[in-house]
Amino acid sequence: xxxxxxxxxxxxxxxxxxxxxxxxxxxxxxxxxxxxxxxxxxxxxxxxxxxxxxxxxxxxxxxxxxxxxxxxxxxxxxxxxxxxxxxxxxxxxxxxxxxxxxxxxxxxxxxxxxxxxxxxxxxxxxxxxxxxxxxxxxxxxxxxxxxxxxxxxxxxxxxxxxxxxxxxxxxxxxxxxxxxxxxxxxxxxxxxxxxxxxxxxxxxxxxxxxxxxxxxxxxxxxxxxxxxxxxxxxxxxxxxxxxxxxxxxxxxxxxxxxxxxxxxxxxxxxxxxxxxxxxxxxxxxxxxxxxxxxxxxxxxxxxxxxxxxxxxxxxxxxxxxxxxxxxxxxxxxxxxxxxxxxxxxxxxxxxxxxxxxxxxxxxxxxxxxxxxxxxxxxxxxxxxxxxxxxxxxxxxxxxxxxxxxxxxxxxxxxxxxxxxxxxxxxxxxxxxxxxxxxxxxxxxxxxxxxxxxxxxxxxxxxxxxxxxxxxxxxxxxxxxxxxxxxxxxxxxxxxxxxxxxxxxxxxxxxxxxxxxxxxxxxxxxxx
Numbered sequence: 405x406x407x408x409x410x411x412x413x414x415x416x417x418x419x420x421x422x423x424x425x426x427x428x429x430x431x432x433x434x435x436x437x438x439x440x441x442x443x444x445x446x447x448x449x450x451x452x453x454x455x456x457x458x459x460x461x462x463x464x465x466x467x468x469x470x471x472x473x474x475x476x477x478x479x480x481x482x483x484x485x486x487x488x489x490x491x492x493x494x495x496x497x498x499x500x501x502x503x504x505x506x507x508x509x510x511x512x513x514x515x516x517x518x519x520x521x522x523x524x525x526x527x528x529x530x531x532x533x534x535x536x537x538x539x540x541x542x543x544x545x546x547x548x549x550x551x552x553x554x555x556x557x558x559x560x561x562x563x564x565x566x567x568x569x570x571x572x573x574x575x576x577x578x579x580x581x582x583x584x585x586x587x588x589x590x591x592x593x594x595x596x597x598x599x600x601x602x603x604x605x606x607x608x609x610x611x612x613x614x615x616x617x618x619x620x621x622x623x624x625x626x627x628x629x630x631x632x633x634x635x636x637x638x639x640x641x642x643x644x645x646x647x648x649x650x651x652x653x654x655x656x657x658x659x660x661x662x663x664x665x666x667x668x669x670x671x672x673x674x675x676x677x678x679x680x681x682x683x684x685x686x687x688x689x690x691x692x693x694x695x696x697x698x699x700x701x702x703x704x705x706x707x708x709x710x711x712x713x714x715x716x717x718x719x720x721x722x723x724x725x726x727x728x729x730x731x732x733x734x735x736x737x738x739x740x741x742x743x744x745x746x747x748x749x750x751x752x753x754x755x756x757x758x759x760x761x762x763x764x765x766x767x768x769x770x771x772x773x774x775x776x777x778x779x780x781x782x783x784x785x786x787x788x789x790x791x792x793x794x795x796x797x798x799x800x801x802x803x804x805x806x807x808x809x810x811x812x813x814x815x816x817x818x819x820x821x822x823x824x825x826x827x828x829x830x831x832x833x834x835x836x837x838x839x840x841x842x843x844x845x846x847x848x849x850x851x852x853x854x855x856x857x858x859x860x861x862x863x864x865x866x867x868x869x870x871x872x873x874x875x876x877x878x879x880x881x882x883x884x885x886x887x888x889x890x891x892x893x894x895x896x897x898x899x900x901x902x903x904x905x906x907x908x909x910x911x912x913x914x915x916x917x918x919x920x921x922x923x924x925x926x927x928x929x930x931x
Contacts, residue, residue: 409469411435417469418614421462421674423590426600427612434584441583442466442614445476445524445574448497450877451745452504453635454671454721455619457512460505461674462587462616464514474520474581477501480528481573484566496744498523503737504638507728512675527580528573536579536606540572543605552598555591575599578611585612620666636721638728639741645725649718651799653867654710659700661865664713669696672720682719683712710800745877766893768908769878772828773844773870774798775860775915781818783810787835793818795841797825798867806839812855824858824870824906824913824920828884829891846900846922847929856925858906861917870920873911898930906930 409417414435419425434440444459446452466473479498483491506516527533552571574595578586586596596613604610621635636648654664672679673696681691681699687709693699702708732741776795779802784790789810794802805825809818826842833839848854860870884890897909906913906920913920922928 414440414469414471417465418471420465421616421670422614423617424593424615425613426596426615427585427610431585431612439470439472440466440585440612441472441474442585442587443474443476443577443581443583444587445478445481445577446501446505447478447482448494448501449482451637451639452501452508453637454667454725455621455635456505456508456638457671457675457724458616458619459587459589460508460512460514461671462614463509463519464512466587467514467518472520473518474522474583475505476522476524476577476581477505478524478574478577480524481570484570484573493744493746496740500740500744503740504728504732507731508638511724511727522581524573524577528577533576533580536576537569537572539606540576540602541569544572544602548598548601552594555594571595571598572602575603579603579606579608583611585614587614588616589618590615591618617670619670620661620663638725639732640725641729642722645721646718649714652714653798654714654800656710657704657706659704662703664710664717665700665703668699668713668717672717675724676720679720680716681708681712682716683709687712747878766890767875767878768872768894769875770881770884770890771826771894772880773913774825774827775864775866775868775870776803776823776825776841776843777866778818778821778823781815783815784835784837790834791815791818792837793843795823795825795843796866797827797841798865803827803840804838805841805843806834806837807843809843809845809855809857812845812853813857818857821857822860822864822866824860826891828881830883830886844906844930846906846925847931848925849928854925854928856922858913858920858922858930860915860920863917864915868915870913870915872908873914875911895931900925900928900930902926 411432415432418431418440419428425431431440444463446456446459463473463475477498479494482497483494502521506521509516509519546568549568549571553567557567557570571594575598578599586599588596593613593615596615600610600613636645640648649664652664654662659665668679678692678694679696679699681693683690693702699708703713731737774797776797778793778795780794782792784792784806789808791807791809793805793807795805796802803825824844826844827840829842831838831840844858846856846858860868881890894908899907899910900922901907901910904921904924904926906922
């Protein structure tokens with residue numbers, strides 16, 4: 405029989421690949437006396453994606469170290485976070501999460517019988533827990549509650565009170581689940597320090613906090629459920645995986661903000677301890693890397709080509725996803741998936757004799773709107789009023805876009821600027837040059853006409869998704885059909901608010917960093 409790991413070996417297993425540990429001394433002390441009790445919680449909101457393999461692999465480490473591990477399906481948290489999971493879908497989404505998380509754990513060989521699975525509503529609605537929520541609210545300041553949730557709770561212009569309750573509930577979960585430690589991403593750090601500050605004020609012990617690094621998405625930003633192009637869904641078809649990887653940012657020799665390399669480092673290497681680059685013999689044949697740093701070095705020196713890197717990730721990823729796809733191919737789980745995540749573009753038609761306030765299928769999630777960076781601007785060779793721009797939208801090649809902005813925006817103000825681009829219009833020729841998108845701009849309603857390109861929030865990356873508040877989870881059309889006039893019907897309700905924020909039906913245009921705006925054209929139209 406294999407010898408049980410020593411306390412030091414357990415410590416190494418528990419902490420390897422983590423970004424930060426709060427309470428290292430306490431962890432070491434507990435390991436000398438008994439096994440550590442840890443919990444990982446996930447709010448049952450958007451569909452889990454492949455980055456969830458990062459916490460799954462750490463859970464495998466915890467079990468190897470002999471830890472007692474609880475997985476919390478935080479259904480009440482999902483509702484409190486700006487109603488990311490509507491109340492009527494909460495039960496369905498929680499069941500979906502239970503099935504898909506268990507399928508992920510099985511796909512990497514984690515024994516389910518060693519885990520404890522709990523729903524938040526199993527205990528968070530009890531008299532004792534509710535009383536503790538009130539006790540906590542009597543000592544926590546509004547400032548501390550808002551600060552604690554800043555990286556996790558969805559930030560909107562007019563926040564709901566529920567978002568301020570979120571960090572307190574997560575802190576109380578540590579006590580009610582009777583654990584020594586909570587595990588999560590480093591984006592949870594402010595909630596963790598909030599728990600360390602406030603739990604002792606209720607007479608409860610301060611816990612250990614274990615933090616994973618955040619995994620960049622395929623566009624180079626955080627992999628997010630609400631950004632379709634940034635992540636690969638666990639149930640994506642093989643052709644969808646290929647399509648998303650093909651569009652992923654992966655510049656030759658560039659290892660910064662490279663979502664494909666980051667995915668190998670944080671997901672594939674920890675699971676397999678090696679990675680194989682698949683390539684034809686004429687390009688050197690297959691090569692196995694057992695050390696991530698060696699792979700990164702070869703990519704930086706352009707020994708490994710982006711095309712080979714993407715193809716190899718595609719093969720390795722599909723091996724992980726195949727058993728999950730197979731499990732969810734059952735009629736029962738297909739039905740659950742469709743019920744938990746109904747397609748918002750498939751609105752029910754109005755009943756006969758009633759008026760439908762929103763035409764069938766006409767919802768903003770059908771628009772593929774992204775942050776773009778203008779790489780070059782030239783006058784159109786055959787039209788004095790048109791610019792021809794090259795715009796990076798996170799794809800392998802920049803898009804060519806023709807815009808009628810010559811009389812409104814000087815060329816030097818467009819160069820290197822971040823813009824908002826509609827990417828799924830049918831390409832069309834404008835005076836002989838094919839335009840592959842539309843730069844969205846605010847326009848004044850009076851004369852003389854003024855035009856300003858919309859501004860994404862500072863810090864955005866090219867390729868980040870822009871969406872309308874409340875329509876984060878819908879899939880955009882591959883290409884909008886001109887005869888259907890989807891964009892035109894939606895655009896009729898595009899407006900600039902009195903705060904210069906771009907809106908559709910008074911719902912903000914958003915990225916993960918905040919609202920899209922313009923400089924000065926209050927009350928203007930958007931086109």
